[in-house]
Amino acid sequence: MTEAYSTLQEFEKVLFYPEVHTINTTADYRLNSEFVIPGLLESIENSQTGFFLSKVFVDEIGLNEYLLRSSSFTHMPEWSVGREDSSQGVFFGYLNLTIDKGQYGKSITIPVAIKPYHTKKRLAIHEFAAQNLVNKSPGLKTYSPLGLMVDETGCVNLITVFEEDVKTLDNINWDLDGSDALDDHLDPFRALTSSAKILALMHSAGLVHGDAQIKNMGLDKNRARPVDLTTMRRFLLADFSQDVNARQMILRDFNQITRSVIEKRYLMTEDSRKRAQIIGANLISPYVSMMRHPSLPFACDKGFQDMLTSVTETFTEEL
């Protein structure tokens, strides 16, 4: 990251808070990276700092009247342990921002994760918007987005606050031998029930994960955490009964999470009846019963419930 300078006006221009696209009709409800925040990518690329800081973050640490002068980054490779599974090449370290207000200047240092988007740059904005949306949904929390930064190579980087205690469920103790990458010794049963809960909460909020593998499900000390929202979509709960796409996306998430746990070591070594029983009792049944909660539009939708039942039966046979 190079030093970056900006005028107050330029900084303000990229400091607006991108509200997720306003929902008007069913035709435009999906979180779509092409239109979610028109002009934002271009405005970050054209600003001198290359930075766009989230308004939530700026307000939270009281930076509203400050001007960003420069930034630097110190890489902390050891923070990657247990977080190596990353197709985007996420890396971690300290971000230092030098800011000032008139004569008064200061610098702040924040531990961050940086997710680079070399191609499909608009997906960085898509994930940024998705993270904000998830963090506003009841019971759900993903990483906290600080902002976006375009570097000198033109790569768009999504910056989130580094959270050491979030563990993704690919790293738990699937061997049941007392060891795991982040040393928390969570067991597979909790991983399965947490994943069921994450997906049921997302679906009940009108959100579809889109890459619902066990490695993109997480836990911190208190709660379940969905991560990696590059392909997240949303749908309108009110339109659910007519929305064929929403059904397919929901069932796809459910299918994907189930398939991604079958190959996990502990479950592989179990005989097939026991494996089906473990996955059924800890993942499939909790998910299906949450999706039948009477307050949700899924509950009274007989067509959808029949689809869930038939998917569940297929799994039980296949496992």
Ligand SMILES: Nc1ncnc2c1ncn2[C@@H]1O[C@H](COP(=O)(O)OP(=O)(O)O)[C@@H](O)[C@H]1O
């Ligand atoms: N802010 C963060 N704090 C801690 N770990 C993070 C943070 N952001 C990403 N990670 C971890 O880095 C890994 C890769 O992140 P992810 O969003 O899944 O990217 P990818 O699309 O490359 O898979 C995951 O294990 C994820 O939990």
Ligand SMILES: [Mg+2]
């Ligand atoms: Mg991932």
